[in-house]
Amino acid sequence: MPEYALGLVETRGLIAAIEAADAMVKAANVVLVGKERTDPAMITIKIVGETAAVRSAVDAGAAAAQRVGTLVSTHVIPRPAEGIEDLIFARGARSLADVEAELLGHDERSEDSDEEAEDDGGPEPSEPEGLNAEDQAYFRKLAAMSVHELRRHARGISGLPIHGREISRANKQELMEALLKARNN
Template identity: 40%
Template sequence: MNRYEAIGAIETFGLVFVLEAADAMCKAADVELVGYENVASGYISVIVKGDIAACNTAVETGVKAVNDMGAEVYSSMVIASPHQDLEKIISRYSLTELLPPQEEVI
């Protein structure tokens, strides 16, 4: 299992706002977009991983992007040095788990 230094997440209301947050997060710092989850009743969370400083920058930038659109961030967080068992939860939201396998084009 790959080990990374931190995970960051933002939860807001609506797909448009979470897309804006994810875009801002990935552009602001060297983080990998893990995936997203439609939590309930329109609330959606987006998760990134990377080093601690990058995750902090990404989450701060994502929160600002959502706020700049006039929306509200329900919650946000960065976990430094997450326990390896959190991978069991995070892998559930992985975009690679959600996408069908791609055929190799030769």
């Protein structure tokens, strides 16, 4: 992890920690990788990102924590040694590869950018055979929509065979097939 920095903000109390974490992720392109809690209600929030982004995020988090609670300390480690990854990343939580992908802009939170990539890269879905005129018109209407519009439309349809996260992960073809099935049922 030498190309990233680790930022730490330690607070006393949960409210200050939550406020610090919120301010940090809003202030710069950083990824919240965990929190550590000790018995006397001290909570350390851990973030990673590029060094300049981490420094500005830690400053913003420290200021926010001081406004609502007690700030204990802050620290930025510009290039942590690879051996301390076990201390940075909690067991069962995100892996280093997940965090690196998120920092490079391939995270789930940027759903719109993923959808634009899906729209541009894939071929247009082909019209299924055996549709009546009404279903053909509906299919063409769906094909004209972006993936984002299809997902929004799918969330408002009852009887859809896919739900929740499945809608978020479905590509254009899968969404169109599910919408056609729901229409015919």
